[in-house]
Amino acid sequence: MREILSRLRAAGGGLRSAISRDESNGDQLATDGGTTVTTAGDDTLRKSLPVEWELVESAPFWLPPVLLAGFFVYGAIAWNFLLSLTDYNGLGGATYANFDFSMYARMLNDGAFWHAAQNTVVLLVVFTVLCLALGLLVAILIDQNIRFENSFRTIYLLPMSLSFVVTATMWAWVYNARSGVFNQLIRLFNLEGLLVGLLRPAGVNAEVIQWLSWNTTALAAVIFALIWQFSGYAMVVFLAGLRAIPQAHYEAARVDGATTVRMYMRVIIPQLRASAVSASVVLMVFALKAFDFIYALRGSQPGANMDILATMMYRVAFDSLQWAYGSAIAIVLFVLALLVIGPYLYSEYRRGEL
Amino acid sequence: MAQLTLDNVTKTFQDDDGEIVAVDNVSVDIEDGEFLCVVGPSGCGKSTTLRMIAGLEDITSGEIRLAGQIINDQPPARRNVAMVFQSYALYPHMTVRENMAFGLEESTDMPDSEIDERVEEATKMLGIFDLIDRKPGELSGGQQQRVALGRAIVRDPEVFLMDEPLANLDAKLKAEMRTELQHLQEDLDVTTVYVTHDQTEAMTMSDRIAILNDGILQQCATPLECYHKPNNLFVAGFIGEPSMNFFPTTREGATLRADRFEYELGDETVAAVSETTNVTLGIRPEDIELADSTAAPNTFEAVVDVVEPRGNENTAHLQFDADADEQFTMTVDGMTNLTAGQRISVAFPEEAIHLFDTESGEAIRNRTLDDIETVESVV
Amino acid sequence: MSTGTRDYVEELRDMDNSRIGLYAVLLFGIVFYLFPVETAVMTMFKTQGEFARTLPFAPPSGDGFTLSALATAWNTLRPGLLNSLLMAIPATIMSALLGSLTAYGLTTISWRGQVGVVVLIIAGIFIPYQAVLVPLAQFWYQILPGLLNGFVNTVFGFVTGGNWTYPSRNGYVQLMQLSITHAAYGIPICTLLFRSYYQAISDEMIEAARLDGASAFSIYRNIILPLSLPMFAVTLIYQFTQVYNDLLFALVLVNEPAAQVATQRLAALTGGVVQSFNTTMAGAIVAAFPTLLVYIVFGEQFAKGVAGEN
Numbered sequence A: 001m002r003e004i005l006s007r008l009r010a011a012g013g014g015l016r017s018a019i020s021r022d023e024s025n026g027d028q029l030a031t032d033g034g035t036t037v038t039t040a041g042d043d044t045l046r047k048s049l050p051v052e053w054e055l056v057e058s059a060p061f062w063l064p065p066v067l068l069a070g071f072f073v074y075g076a077i078a079w080n081f082l083l084s085l086t087d088y089n090g091l092g093g094a095t096y097a098n099f100d101f102s103m104y105a106r107m108l109n110d111g112a113f114w115h116a117a118q119n120t121v122v123l124l125v126v127f128t129v130l131c132l133a134l135g136l137l138v139a140i141l142i143d144q145n146i147r148f149e150n151s152f153r154t155i156y157l158l159p160m161s162l163s164f165v166v167t168a169t170m171w172a173w174v175y176n177a178r179s180g181v182f183n184q185l186i187r188l189f190n191l192e193g194l195l196v197g198l199l200r201p202a203g204v205n206a207e208v209i210q211w212l213s214w215n216t217t218a219l220a221a222v223i224f225a226l227i228w229q230f231s232g233y234a235m236v237v238f239l240a241g242l243r244a245i246p247q248a249h250y251e252a253a254r255v256d257g258a259t260t261v262r263m264y265m266r267v268i269i270p271q272l273r274a275s276a277v278s279a280s281v282v283l284m285v286f287a288l289k290a291f292d293f294i295y296a297l298r299g300s301q302p303g304a305n306m307d308i309l310a311t312m313m314y315r316v317a318f319d320s321l322q323w324a325y326g327s328a329i330a331i332v333l334f335v336l337a338l339l340v341i342g343p344y345l346y347s348e349y350r351r352g353e354l
Numbered sequence B: 001m002a003q004l005t006l007d008n009v010t011k012t013f014q015d016d017d018g019e020i021v022a023v024d025n026v027s028v029d030i031e032d033g034e035f036l037c038v039v040g041p042s043g044c045g046k047s048t049t050l051r052m053i054a055g056l057e058d059i060t061s062g063e064i065r066l067a068g069q070i071i072n073d074q075p076p077a078r079r080n081v082a083m084v085f086q087s088y089a090l091y092p093h094m095t096v097r098e099n100m101a102f103g104l105e106e107s108t109d110m111p112d113s114e115i116d117e118r119v120e121e122a123t124k125m126l127g128i129f130d131l132i133d134r135k136p137g138e139l140s141g142g143q144q145q146r147v148a149l150g151r152a153i154v155r156d157p158e159v160f161l162m163d164e165p166l167a168n169l170d171a172k173l174k175a176e177m178r179t180e181l182q183h184l185q186e187d188l189d190v191t192t193v194y195v196t197h198d199q200t201e202a203m204t205m206s207d208r209i210a211i212l213n214d215g216i217l218q219q220c221a222t223p224l225e226c227y228h229k230p231n232n233l234f235v236a237g238f239i240g241e242p243s244m245n246f247f248p249t250t251r252e253g254a255t256l257r258a259d260r261f262e263y264e265l266g267d268e269t270v271a272a273v274s275e276t277t278n279v280t281l282g283i284r285p286e287d288i289e290l291a292d293s294t295a296a297p298n299t300f301e302a303v304v305d306v307v308e309p310r311g312n313e314n315t316a317h318l319q320f321d322a323d324a325d326e327q328f329t330m331t332v333d334g335m336t337n338l339t340a341g342q343r344i345s346v347a348f349p350e351e352a353i354h355l356f357d358t359e360s361g362e363a364i365r366n367r368t369l370d371d372i373e374t375v376e377s378v379v
Numbered sequence C: 001m002s003t004g005t006r007d008y009v010e011e012l013r014d015m016d017n018s019r020i021g022l023y024a025v026l027l028f029g030i031v032f033y034l035f036p037v038e039t040a041v042m043t044m045f046k047t048q049g050e051f052a053r054t055l056p057f058a059p060p061s062g063d064g065f066t067l068s069a070l071a072t073a074w075n076t077l078r079p080g081l082l083n084s085l086l087m088a089i090p091a092t093i094m095s096a097l098l099g100s101l102t103a104y105g106l107t108t109i110s111w112r113g114q115v116g117v118v119v120l121i122i123a124g125i126f127i128p129y130q131a132v133l134v135p136l137a138q139f140w141y142q143i144l145p146g147l148l149n150g151f152v153n154t155v156f157g158f159v160t161g162g163n164w165t166y167p168s169r170n171g172y173v174q175l176m177q178l179s180i181t182h183a184a185y186g187i188p189i190c191t192l193l194f195r196s197y198y199q200a201i202s203d204e205m206i207e208a209a210r211l212d213g214a215s216a217f218s219i220y221r222n223i224i225l226p227l228s229l230p231m232f233a234v235t236l237i238y239q240f241t242q243v244y245n246d247l248l249f250a251l252v253l254v255n256e257p258a259a260q261v262a263t264q265r266l267a268a269l270t271g272g273v274v275q276s277f278n279t280t281m282a283g284a285i286v287a288a289f290p291t292l293l294v295y296i297v298f299g300e301q302f303a304k305g306v307a308g309e310n
Helices: A002-011 A016-020 A043-048 A053-084 A102-108 A111-142 A149-161 A164-174 A181-188 A192-199 A218-243 A247-255 A260-288 A291-298 A309-319 A323-350 B046-054 B096-107 B112-126 B141-153 B171-188 B199-205 B223-228 B233-238 B267-273 C009-044 C048-053 C068-108 C114-123 C130-155 C171-199 C203-211 C216-227 C229-245 C248-253 C262-270 C277-308
Strands: B004-015 B018-030 B035-039 B061-066 B081-084 B159-163 B191-196 B208-213 B216-221 B245-252 B255-257 B262-264 B278-283 B289-291 B299-309 B313-319 B328-333 B343-347 B354-357 B363-365
Touching: A053 A323, A053 C068, A053 C114, A053 C130, A053 C171, A053 C216, A102 A323, A111 A149, A111 A218, A111 A260, A111 A309, A111 A323, A111 C009, A149 A218, A149 C009, A149 C277, A164 A181, A164 A218, A164 A291, A164 C009, A164 C229, A164 C262, A164 C277, A181 A192, A181 C009, A218 A260, A218 A291, A218 C009, A218 C277, A247 A260, A247 B081, A247 B096, A260 A323, A260 B096, A291 A309, A291 C248, A291 C262, A309 A323, A309 C130, A309 C248, A323 C114, A323 C130, B004 B046, B018 B046, B018 B061, B018 B208, B018 B216, B035 B046, B035 B199, B046 B081, B046 B159, B046 B191, B081 B141, B096 B112, B096 B141, B112 B141, B141 B171, B171 B199, B191 B199, B199 B223, B208 B223, B208 B233, B216 B223, B216 B233, B233 B245, B233 B278, B233 B354, B245 B328, B267 B354, B267 B363, C009 C068, C009 C277, C048 C277, C068 C114, C068 C171, C068 C216, C068 C229, C068 C262, C068 C277, C114 C171, C130 C171, C130 C248, C171 C229, C171 C248, C171 C277, C203 C216, C229 C262, C229 C277, C248 C262, C262 C277
Parallel strands: B035 B191, B035 B208, B081 B159, B159 B191
Antiparallel strands: B004 B018, B004 B061, B208 B216, B245 B255, B245 B278, B255 B262, B278 B354, B289 B343, B299 B313, B299 B343, B313 B328, B354 B363
16 A cells, blocks of 8 residues: 555645646535515515515415414413412412412422422433334334335334323233233243342332332333333334435445444444434423323322322322412423423524424 | 456346346456446446446356455455445545545454554545545535545555446546546556446546446447447447447448448458448548548538537538438538538548448448557657 | 345345344334234233233133123223314314415415524424413413403393303313314424425425416415325324324313213223223223224324424
8 A cells, every 4th residue: 555655646646636626516505495586566565565575475374373373382381480470279260469489499399399300300311212222223123125114114103103091001901910911921931039029129028010019110111111102203213314324325334344233333323313313302302291191000190109290290280279389390391391402493493404 | 456357247136027137248357457447328237247346236147256266255345345436425424534444444453543644645645635534514526526536545455446436526527537537546556447327438547448238248448449440339339429420221232322322332341241231331420521522432412400619629410411301420620610501522431431230230340540640759 | 225126245145044033023023012902902802800811912712702891991982082083183184274374384485584483383392281281271261261251241242141151061162172272282293294395395386386476375275285285194194193192181171071082081991990901901992993093094194294293
């Protein structure tokens, strides 16, 4: 190689000359959205408006739905915040007076709140990470030019089409201590004694694993079921990302000498970063609102092991009629969601992806 | 560097409708350090052939040998070939440096310091050292192409494989890169197989050209041989721009009867033609000469339809009659003026015509090369 | 790696081992993703004694087979199914339509500053619904009735005699409230889905129509709307699934037992003290039936909706 390069040097490194004359080619012009095609006639009206004509003519299309959604979303959140500042509880209407942060103070002193918050964070992190991992693995497997690919994909995505009430009902049966699938299989392979000993919380005497009751297993059981339901989503996202990588990259890596594993680790997976980011945003936001599943499993009082902020909020507001307190918890949930989606939306906006 | 041999290589695909033969019994011997261009129209099997050498497609039958060893079953990673893809296939998340180092990291035990050295030297040679820490997305098309080249050079392979690497560049840059690539290949002295559909690239850059059509090798020879002594109608029509003019004729004795004219053959030519009756007469646009009149044998009258001025030369599209459907092209010097509608006399010199068997397409007789002038050097 | 041919030399050589391993893992994936559903289907046909005795995923044996669980579940859930459909279908259609109109006004017609509105809409997809529950309950049960009572009794007092009250406890009214709520909250995601679709439509085609003198409405009706049909399919399928599957809003807005939707009824069935799993499994399958059917027939569209949310 050295001789080659020194020969090149001797020959004058001619390629350098090409650069100065190289105009950028193959660059794509960023298209901005603004078109200024004018409609025939109507000039005087158009020009006399203080705002762009397109804004006016498009308004009938977007303004009513935006106002509707805006009221239901942002109006409601603002109202929610207002309510959290009152003392509203019980039956009857709210009194919009005496605004203070007493509800928030109460929240910070409430052990149940902190416990639910901890569970929420654990759920959020573990669920998102494992869902991404499983989804990525499945997507890579499906991308291997297999036959019946569509059928596999359809089956793997099926849990997503089910309501959480339906899946909670099914998983309640799966986790049933006496006759559920897991415990029956464990019994079949004579592993029951071993696993009970391993998983049993201190001070509990039992002969069967009570997946949903034990503090050692409850949250994990919920997370596992949710991963089951949602990994299909991560799979779909990663599959789209994989398909966007040109075939030539796989080939170039092979010709360059990479083994399959190295090829995926160094070339393919790093290019899936964007897919991973957007998938995790959706997964995290979902984890924040995983109310339906837990409610269907255990009702509005699922016990401290499974209580998350979403279930606590519902219980406090609709069971105990502590409306203002519930609103405060809801605001916390909202802020958490904002922390997740805010940076993401901002970076998408800056990159022009919106 | 090694000798690369394709021995009766065939590639078939299974389609919904049956079997498709993409490459049909192609045999080529490529010498060490040779620059071979594989050309042909779209779908002729040239890319497939290249990919078989790389190991990206498997070989249905036949052998590929590199330095005497059969490499049919070796995975791409072990063949020690480097490939430049048409789309460059640069890894977008890696810098130029990392892109170029990747192959060395994956296929050798070279220490990092040595890899770094190699990469930096290569970038300096290619003139992209300033860009070494940039990502492909920040580079222009020409710069990306050079990184792709650098990635291949740095690996010091047995063979360079290039799949239409200049296809995405604009015309001016393409012309410049052609020359540079040629220099590069000569200096590096690496066996190179270069696929393109552009016959100008093939003509200007290669030691030899292999022409494929429908998977079948038509001719494998030096550029000038392909140009002046084409094996068949396809090669004759494919090589050369503007392309050779073809006139289907029927031979009666020593006369070729075409639709609009008759051509008298000399004794030697008649002997070469022997028994064939359906003969296609071919003549290149630059070999057609302007005549003062139609008095001499094998001169004809023609009407100028359209003139394409190119500055250095003019290409005239001629018809034998104003209402004729068929046209043929003639190239004249740029300072010779022709106008549309003009009636002129043209001559088809016998030493310049090519004769082909119309049915088989095979060449019967190609032009003589007696009139090549060799220029004496000034001492 | 998604071309039709798979001609890697090593793959041919190792095809037997690694490909077999691949398919084995994929088949295990099928087992993994289907086993809860499969055990549910098996269990719902078993008698009480049977499902306590046998492995959950095994089919019921001769005398362990019964349809009574299914019958019970069906009776309990059927009104819920009807209520769900009654509520979900109009909400879905409304969302899709409004989403299309909104996306048109924010994408195909471009004006300065529209990205800001788009960001606000898209952010609306991600809000946790807990953050609007209390205001929603307030709105539908306190504020709106208050306003309407006042309005109707004042303006139409000569008819009502000042006695009209907003029928908050009427089941159909509650379902309608739920429908409108879902329609409103569905607008952001439907807008997003249509927006990506409209962004791909050629600008030049629209500009040509402009030069021909077409108004914004005419372009929508004659060009955009017909072209949107594939996206309507995706949006309708996806949004219907989301609305039908919802529990939270239903819990808050529907308290008349007769008006409860399928998800609510199933939650009540499951939360019941008696642990008769065959009934609850039957209930789960019955409740899931409409969305399962939609998914099996329109799986492709659903997958596109899922990917589009990205």
